[in-house]
Amino acid sequence: MKKRTLVKIQPYVWLLPSVILMVTMILIPIISVFKISFSEVGRSGIVRGLNGVQNYLEIFEEPVFWHTLQNTIIWTVVVVGVSTVFGFVLAMVLNQEFHGRKFVRAVVIFPWATALVIQSVIWKYIINADYGSLNVLLKKIGLIDAFVNWTKTAGSMFAWECWVGIFVTFPFVTFCVLSGLQSIDIALYESAAVDGANFWQKLFKITLPLVAPSLTVSTVLNIIYVFNSFPIVWTISKGAPADQTHTLVTYLYQLSFTDGKGGHAAAVSVIGFVILAICASIYMILSLRGEEES
Amino acid sequence: MKKKVLSVFLAAAMVASLAVGCGNSGGGDSDSGSGESGGDSSEGVTLDVIISQYGNYTQDWWKEFEKTFEEANEGIDLNIEIVSWNDIYSVVNTRISSNEQPDILNISGFADYVLDDLLMPAEDYVSSDLKANFIPSFWESNEMDGTVWALPILASCRSLFCNVDLLKEAGIENPPATWDEVLTACKAVKDKFGSEIVPWGLDISTDEGQAAFSYYTWNFGGGYVDNSGEWALNSEENVKAVEYIKSLIDEGYCNSAPFTDTRYPLQDAFSAGTLAMMIGPMNMVAADSEVNYVAADLPGEKTALGVCDQLMVFKDEEAGDARTEAITKFFDAFYECETYSNYMVYEGFLPATQDSSDNLAANAEKYTVGGSDATGDSEYFKTFCAVLPNCKFYPMQKAEWMDVRNGVIDVEQQVCNGTIGAKEALDKLQDSVAK
Numbered sequence: 075m076k077k078r079t080l081v082k083i084q085p086y087v088w089l090l091p092s093v094i095l096m097v098t099m100i101l102i103p104i105i106s107v108f109k110i111s112f113s114e115v116g117r118s119g120i121v122r123g124l125n126g127v128q129n130y131l132e133i134f135e136e137p138v139f140w141h142t143l144q145n146t147i148i149w150t151v152v153v154v155g156v157s158t159v160f161g162f163v164l165a166m167v168l169n170q171e172f173h174g175r176k177f178v179r180a181v182v183i184f185p186w187a188t189a190l191v192i193q194s195v196i197w198k199y200i201i202n203a204d205y206g207s208l209n210v211l212l213k214k215i216g217l218i219d220a221f222v223n224w225t226k227t228a229g230s231m232f233a234w235e236c237w238v239g240i241f242v243t244f245p246f247v248t249f250c251v252l253s254g255l256q257s258i259d260i261a262l263y264e265s266a267a268v269d270g271a272n273f274w275q276k277l278f279k280i281t282l283p284l285v286a287p288s289l290t291v292s293t294v295l296n297i298i299y300v301f302n303s304f305p306i307v308w309t310i311s312k313g314a315p316a317d318q319t320h321t322l323v324t325y326l327y328q329l330s331f332t333d334g335k336g337g338h339a340a341a342v343s344v345i346g347f348v349i350l351a352i353c354a355s356i357y358m359i360l361s362l363r364g365e366e367e368s
Numbered sequence: 369m370k371k372k373v374l375s376v377f378l379a380a381a382m383v384a385s386l387a388v389g390c391g392n393s394g395g396g397d398s399d400s401g402s403g404e405s406g407g408d409s410s411e412g413v414t415l416d417v418i419i420s421q422y423g424n425y426t427q428d429w430w431k432e433f434e435k436t437f438e439e440a441n442e443g444i445d446l447n448i449e450i451v452s453w454n455d456i457y458s459v460v461n462t463r464i465s466s467n468e469q470p471d472i473l474n475i476s477g478f479a480d481y482v483l484d485d486l487l488m489p490a491e492d493y494v495s496s497d498l499k500a501n502f503i504p505s506f507w508e509s510n511e512m513d514g515t516v517w518a519l520p521i522l523a524s525c526r527s528l529f530c531n532v533d534l535l536k537e538a539g540i541e542n543p544p545a546t547w548d549e550v551l552t553a554c555k556a557v558k559d560k561f562g563s564e565i566v567p568w569g570l571d572i573s574t575d576e577g578q579a580a581f582s583y584y585t586w587n588f589g590g591g592y593v594d595n596s597g598e599w600a601l602n603s604e605e606n607v608k609a610v611e612y613i614k615s616l617i618d619e620g621y622c623n624s625a626p627f628t629d630t631r632y633p634l635q636d637a638f639s640a641g642t643l644a645m646m647i648g649p650m651n652m653v654a655a656d657s658e659v660n661y662v663a664a665d666l667p668g669e670k671t672a673l674g675v676c677d678q679l680m681v682f683k684d685e686e687a688g689d690a691r692t693e694a695i696t697k698f699f700d701a702f703y704e705c706e707t708y709s710n711y712m713v714y715e716g717f718l719p720a721t722q723d724s725s726d727n728l729a730a731n732a733e734k735y736t737v738g739g740s741d742a743t744g745d746s747e748y749f750k751t752f753c754a755v756l757p758n759c760k761f762y763p764m765q766k767a768e769w770m771d772v773r774n775g776v777i778d779v780e781q782q783v784c785n786g787t788i789g790a791k792e793a794l795d796k797l798q799d800s801v802a803k
Contacts, residue, residue: 117480117770119461203624204566204637221563223624228785312574314627316781331458332574333774334480 104347110340117334129341139342142320145232146301146346149321153239154296158289160240161247166281168248169255179252186245194309197238201225228318231311235319238306243299247292254288255281294357301350322346412443413687413694416470418460420677421452422522422715425738429714437701444694469682472695476677477764478510478518488681490516493695498703498721505757506720510678512765518678519699520720522712524649525752525759526583526673527663534565534644543645543664547588547612550645550667554621557644568616569634569646570626572784577777578762579631579673583647584609587668592763592772599801601772602794610783610790617784627781649675650752651716655742674759676720710735713744718752725753768801775801 114125133139168179185193200208203223212218225231262280271279304323307313313320313328320328322342330339419430427450434446449470451459456475463469469486481487490510491499499507506520530543538556554567572580585591590605600606616622623629623643631652637643638661639654653661666672679702681695702708705723712719712728713735719725728735732744763769779793 116484117461118484118486119465120484120486121465204563204642221624225625225628311628314573314781315785316627316778316787318785318787328574334457334461334770336461 107340107343107347110337111344113337113340115336115340119336121336125337129337130345133338133341133345138317138320138325141318142322142325145319146321149232149236149239149307150297150301152236153243153300154293156236156240157243157296158247158293161244161292162251162285162289164244165248165251165255168252182245182248184245185242188242190242190303190305191309193242194238194306197234197241198310201234225311228315231315232319235307235310238310239300239303242306243296246296247289250288250292251285254285258284290357290361294354297353298350301346301353412445413690414445414447415472415691415694415698417446417448417472417474417698418456418470419448419450419474420456420476421450422717423738426450426715429711429738433702433707433711437698440701441694441697444697446698471684471691472679472681472698474521474677474679476675477769478678478680479512479765479767479769481680481682482512482517483767486682487517488683490519490681493681493692493699494519495696495700498700501703501721501723503720503722503725503757505759506676509676509761510765512767518680520676521679522715522717523674523676523720523756523759524651524717525675525756526579526647526649526666528645528647528666529638529652530645530662530664531638531641531643532660532662534561534641538644543662544667545665547667551615551619551621553645554616554619558621564642566623566637566643567621567645568623569629569631569638569643569648570613570616570622571629571631571634572613572626572777572780573628573630574774574777575630577780578773579675580613580647581610581776581780582673582760582762583666584613586671586673586760587666588612589669591760593766599766599768599772599798601776601801602791602798606794607790610780610794613780614784614790626784650718650748655740672755672759674756674761676761714738718749718756725749725756729753772797772801 110121111129112124112126114122114128116122164182168175168182200206201224203209203221203225206221206224208224209218209221213221225234258281262284263276266276266280301321302323303321304327307319307321307324308327311319313324317325317328323346326339326342326346329335329342419426421427430448430450434448437446438444460469460473460475464484464486478487502520506523507516510516510518510520528543534557535541535543535553538553538560540553540556544550544553550568557565557567570580571577582591585606588605588609590600590603590609592599592601594600594603617626623634623637631646631648634643634646635648635652636654638646638648638652639657639659641657641659647666650663653659679699684691702711703721703724705721705727708719708721709724709727709731712724713732715738719728728744728746728749730746732746732749735744736742737744762773766772775797779790779797782788782793783790
């Protein structure tokens with residue numbers, strides 16, 4: 075009886091360290107952030123007491139918040155969307171037999187494997203108008219006569235940040251899709267060829283349905299990664315000019331650590347949390363429904 | 369199924385990370401009481417001190433100071449922590465929110481701590497001799513509601529730096545003395561060198577955009593406050609100054625990314641000879657630079673910006689007189705003429721005390737610069753120490769300062785980006801501050 079009880083509780087004992095870790099490192103800080111978002115926080119970090127939804131109301135009154143929210147949606151959709159399309163096409167290419175394929179695959183992983191801050195700093199120097207290598211290169215090959223200011227407006231600055239986001243994100247999609255492509259039985263394509271299917275028919279009837287699970291995983295994970303991404307925007311522009319290039323994460327960082335508005339930062343954090351929780355819930359529902367259907 | 373459960377779990381964990389990321393910015397209870405420092409005089413006193421990192425060798429100097437001080441003051445244990453400027457505000461705020469504030473803090477700005485009733489008045493721990501020794505303008509710059517809350521630790525002032533050779537080649541003989549002459553000089557440099565040389569360095573980034581606002585508004589006759597000390601951000605002079613900044617950008621006289629370029633790459637460009645003019649701190653030119661330069665008065669009203677960081681003492685209601693005595697001894701030892709002069713040369717700043725100013729103006733060569741064999745330059749201290757009492761400082765003693773600081777940077781960026789006019793932007797800022 076005693077032995078049976080021990081066997082019964084053993085899995086929970088093994089799980090306990092992980093549970094403790096998750097509660098202390100994730101759950102308690104989340105609860106703390108929720109509490110702070112409903113509190114008045116002084117610039118010196120002192121929590122002066124609950125103030126209801128005041129922080130949220132003040133945040134909603136700020137035009138910068140709404141612009142930042144809009145930026146965040148554009149940032150996430152553009153970076154994830156373009157990375158997914160580009161990564162998918164590249165995976166199709168890398169799935170073909172050609173000389174030097176292994177080398178190309180190794181090179182493709184670099185942008186993803188390098189630290190985001192390093193990538194961002196490099197790109198910041200590449201596009202700098204006064205001494206950036208892009209201008210130097212274009213001038214040397216005669217495409218421009220004078221140096222071009224690539225980040226003159228907030229829009230152009232944000233577009234460059236999106237490009238850097240795409241550059242560091244597409245390798246992940248490529249390798250997710252590539253793993254899906256490699257698991258497709260070649261006999262399916264051979265049968266389709268015998269039946270007279272063209273490239274597009276094979277793509278839409280065989281390839282896409284079979285790599286859909288890989289694409290779903292990479293897309294959902296990328297939505298979360300990209301939505302939460304901090305280093306690119308912060309390193310390149312810090313939200314400048316005039317807070318026009320912020321995403322929610324850089325905005326809340328600025329509120330908290332530059333402006334000394336801890337309560338507002340916590341409120342923005344909670345809003346971002348809710349948005350992502352909704353996205354993740356949709357994914358979970360779709361994922362579990364797909365599992366039931368299969 | 370297992371994989372899906374795993375991916376769902378991972379997704380949930382990463383979503384959670386967004387909220388967790390902000391978790392260290394607050395929390396704890398609202399007591400503004402003491403940390404664990406202080407203590408019974410019979411068992412000795414421990415002072416927790418946080419010092420800002422001014423250079424690569426700050427730690428070494430303070431280590432030596434700690435050793436010397438502890439040897440001379442038995443029973444007082446100094447616990448000195450050097451924190452970089454990038455982290456110091458979040459480190460201090462986290463410490464305060466967890467009720468572990470230091471006894472002594474070196475930082476820039478004190479009004480927020482005063483508003484939260486965290487600081488001790490300076491007169492409670494400064495000896496009368498030391499008080500008399502501070503240069504009056506520095507001592508008074510830390511006054512809020514009639515009480516001095518912090519001590520000036522060091523200062524620097526900003527000048528207009530001009531590359532003499534580049535200006536001469538462009539046909540400009542003297543540094544510009546008016547804002548119109550600045551435009552003339554910029555045009556001459558641009559016409560002569562094209563895109564190879566940037567005529568004018570401008571930093572209106574979130575890093576130090578408030579400094580740019582000060583340079584231009586003060587020297588157009590405006591500023592942050594009026595004669596009665598009330599906020600006057602939308603004065604006519606300020607509007608002109610901000611429009612002038614925009615014109616510098618529109619004419620193509622500035623570095624291409626003034627919204628994100630901090631003064632550090634600009635200083636590097638000036639030291640490398642690719643930037644003709646910029647306003648910067650007195651120690652901005654690299655030691656190995658071969659640029660032939662001159663540091664001139666700012667154009668217009670010739671008002672220099674003085675930057676002054678502070679030392680302040682946090683309250684500890686439970687600690688007794690022993691703690692206050694230890695703190696007084698700490699400041700007496702730090703501001704002692706030889707020690708303080710040594711630190712000023714070591715870090716490359718200007719002193720806030722009268723005896724050190726006199727000493728360095730005559731004997732700076734006695735002291736060495738941190739991390740090198742170079743010695744101080746008496747002539748340099750003589751020149752800049754004479755300018756310092758006339759410098760203007762940020763109105764840090766006003767409770768709204770941080771909002772104003774961030775607000776003027778926003779104004780500069782919005783106006784220069786063309787999203788709003790200077791008058792409208794400054795009116796909005798004035799309204800929001802006056803609310």
